[in-house]
Amino acid sequence: MANAMKQKLAAGELVLCMNLRLARTVDIAMVAKAGGYDALYVDMEHSPYSIDTAATICAAAIGVGITPLVRVPSHDGHWSSRVLDGGAQGVIVPHVNNRGEAEAVVRNCRFPPLGQRSVMGSDRRSGTARCRSGRSTSGSTRRLR
Helix, strand or coil: CCCCCHHHHHHHCCEEEEECCCCCCCCHHHHHCCCCEEEEECCCCCCCHHHHHHHHHHHHHHHHCCCCEEEEECCCHHHHHHHCCCCCEEECCCCCCCHHHHHHHHHHHCCCCCCCCCCCCCCCCCCEECCCEEECCCCCCCCCH
């Protein structure tokens, strides 16, 4: 999956991001694209969005070429993991006050061996896609027989 926002930032270009607190339908991704936005973020901290709604908006954003971000309501790692599994290409974590908290947030968002995010199964995002030999493409995990 291409991440348009990340590519523009790497090129030193300006990135426009739309904050969502009230919009609840996938149409908002098309509105953001038509308005020239590069990204949108679903604010779960300051609104009653569910994981399901956030994931649906993320899928729509990816479909129109906009980077979906989600602001989770807390540091609890299950929030970050679930929105990333739901299609978010980035997570905004509120109230990070020190290095230890920041490191814990990063560990919760990364797969082993770089972090502790649980793997939902074999897929390309987790780096554990299987090849015909049964070996993991990441080289760190193998299928048990």
